[in-house]
Amino acid sequence: MEWKIVEILYREMTYRRLKANPQLSADWKKFSKMFKRSGxxxxxxxxxxxxxxxxxxxxxxxxxxxxxxxxxxxxxxxxxxxxxxxxxxxxxxxxxxxxxxxxxxxxxxxxxxxxxxxxxxxxxxxxxxxxxxxxxxxxxxxxxxxxxxxxxxxxxxxxxxxxxxxxxxxxxxxxxxxxxxxxxxxxxxxxxxxxxxxxxxxxxxxxxxxxxxxxxxxxxxxxxxxxxxxxxxxxxxxxxxxxxxxxxxxxxxxxxxxxxxxxxxxxxxxxxxxSESSKRPSRLFSHRPEVALALKDFKIAARNTSLLTGLLMPVVVVIPSLLGAIGSGFNWSVMPVLLALGWTSAISVDAVLKIDGGAFEVLRTLPLELRTFLRSKMLVMSALPVLAGLSITIGMSFRNFSNLFALPVALLLPLATSGITLSVFYWRIREVALPRTTWRKMGLSLFLNGAVVGVTGVVWFFMKSLSLIFLVAVVGFLLWKLSR
Incomplete structure (x- = not known):
């Protein structure tokens, strides 16, 4: 009986995740087929x-x-x-x-x-x-x-x-x-x-x-x-x-x-x-919709350490690269760390998509377009890797001044890989939805991100300006695609 309860809980969690995808919930035949396969x-x-x-x-x-x-x-x-x-x-x-x-x-x-x-x-x-x-x-x-x-x-x-x-x-x-x-x-x-x-x-x-x-x-x-x-x-x-x-x-x-x-x-x-009580007066701020949604996600994650752990994982994963680069001597290059940080930004997608949790149905009732929703998630996924990359680059420039030239990479690369990951997970989805975080999608996004990171690193070695032009083009294309 106890194992049966666990199976029921898993089926219920799968059901609610699939139900949050309007493309599936609107097509009962497709929904039933997907639920039978993944439930x-x-x-x-x-x-x-x-x-x-x-x-x-x-x-x-x-x-x-x-x-x-x-x-x-x-x-x-x-x-x-x-x-x-x-x-x-x-x-x-x-x-x-x-x-x-x-x-x-x-x-x-x-x-x-x-x-x-x-x-x-x-x-x-x-x-x-x-x-x-x-x-x-x-x-x-x-x-x-x-x-x-x-x-x-x-x-x-x-x-x-x-x-x-x-x-x-x-x-x-x-x-x-x-x-x-x-x-x-x-x-x-x-x-x-x-x-x-x-x-x-x-x-x-x-x-x-x-x-x-x-x-x-x-x-x-x-x-x-x-x-x-x-x-x-x-x-x-x-x-x-x-x-x-x-x-x-x-x-x-x-x-x-x-x-x-x-x-x-x-x-x-x-x-x-x-929730601890707070006597501070409430304040009202006006932001762009995607920024407001991103701030909402950060506030939720900041109050729940388990979600905060998910957002911090890309930063934690690059610690070996950081330690190895620091131990390489005075002519320390920040690029290996930035490349690793950009590539691992994709792994926080599971935590980012689960931030809304049970409130996802409420989110779908708002006059919210998918492009606004995706841009907000792109900001959430890339914010901590960008902040970590900029901090590491500036800090290590005191040891090697040429590291300052990598600041644009620290800013653009996590945006590029986060945008690629969201594009893969929301492929053919036209409404605000909670997609399945399958290993197939994660593997494809890591492969595509690896290609972008590889091209960025190789081209940077020969011509820094061309590498930056490539990143600007990738980020610009992704922003255009996520805005359609």
Missing amino acids: SLRRSVLSQSVAFTVFGLILTPALYSVKDPGGALVIYSSYFMIPLLMALYSTAVTSQYAVSLGLFEPLLSLPIDVGGKYLSVLLLVIEVPSVFFLLPPSVVIAVKLGSLAGAIGFAWALLGAFMGHTLGLIIYERFGKTSAGRFSGLKTLFKALAIVIIMSLFYGLNYFQRYVASHYETLKGLVERYSVAYPFSVATVEKPSLSLGLFSLYGLAFVLTYYLTIKRLWAGISEGTI
């Missing part, structure tokens, strides 16, 4: 698991080519931040969206003490396919070190996803509620800094592990000494007893944390959204 939780998990398994093949050559088993394990363990970060991001963003739709309101009247587990299981099942990204590397480890090592390694991948899921629930439970009041702006700033710092710690571990991989023979003892830290602990799969012992400790700690978080989470859902 099955088992079918969705199976198809995405196969897709992630295929994608995971790109990780196998590096593992297979390393002859030293110890070096292969270090490389293998470096992959295990992927399921953790993906689960953390998906949980933090989708939990806010699912609750805002009112999916769990029918459960509030039932005598359920830990009803939050239904939200958790729903999100956790959706996140399971990403773990299969590490199935091909685990097979390679099984070939090199034995089937038991490969099986334990894949079990670590499942545990990593569960750890990320638990951390995502903590973010939503502790910070996901609405907050306002006199110091709301300062609270939002602290939340944003906390998210970046937490993510940076994960990257710090990953960078340390890469350093160990390149100096494995010299630092072998150091690796063994810190094998207790995840994801270094994955490198112990060649010693099953030690690896299973560490696995049990991590599992016990996070299961306990998960259980306590679920109880508090359900209490928070039962109480509803909390």
Whole structure:
């Protein structure tokens, strides 16, 4: 019966998402066909698991080519931040969206003490396919070190996803509620800094592990000494007893944390959204429609840390590029960071489209044109990457003055990639709608963005002015297309 409830919740969430698309809701036959195809939780998990398994093949050559088993394990363990970060991001963003739709309101009247587990299981099942990204590397480890090592390694991948899921629930439970009041702006700033710092710690571990991989023979003892830290602990799969012992400790700690978080989470859902009272007088401002909509989205995201996490992900993802560029010496070039920042701007589209949540039906009743709506979302998607790019460029110009010439790239490239992503997701849609955020669309947008980023970087190397002309042309075309 409990699994049936999870399936019903998934079908209801899918139904409401498809219902928000007027092209589907106006055509019952088309709507029924789409709902039948995407409303099955088992079918969705199976198809995405196969897709992630295929994608995971790109990780196998590096593992297979390393002859030293110890070096292969270090490389293998470096992959295990992927399921953790993906689960953390998906949980933090989708939990806010699912609750805002009112999916769990029918459960509030039932005598359920830990009803939050239904939200958790729903999100956790959706996140399971990403773990299969590490199935091909685990097979390679099984070939090199034995089937038991490969099986334990894949079990670590499942545990990593569960750890990320638990951390995502903590973010939503502790910070996901609405907050306002006199110091709301300062609270939002602290939340944003906390998210970046937490993510940076994960990257710090990953960078340390890469350093160990390149100096494995010299630092072998150091690796063994810190094998207790995840994801270094994955490198112990060649010693099953030690690896299973560490696995049990991590599992016990996070299961306990998960259980306590679920109880508090359900209490928070039962109480509803909390908002601090504010005695400040209201003020009325006049803005262009797209700017007003963008400001509305930022205010919603600022009050919900889970959504803020989604908007900050493009900035967080480029931290490795930033650290690598800084470590390259005095003649530091900002372009690799700006190119990475522009390319990753697309990943915030899921959070941007889920900001309106259950209020999307109200939004559709307004005299709002699709072009205005899309321009506002373009502003929301690109604002933080643009701000981060401009800040990094100006800051690093003190080390290398020529970096100032890249300021137009910091401004234009995120606008270009955000516009491309929205164009892909709203292809053939003529009304304000909530499109499906499928992996096919995300993959196509990342491919097209990669092409634009690649052309920009290559042309910049030969002729900076021509690269800027190319970006201006792309942004101008996208603004014209999104204004039609």
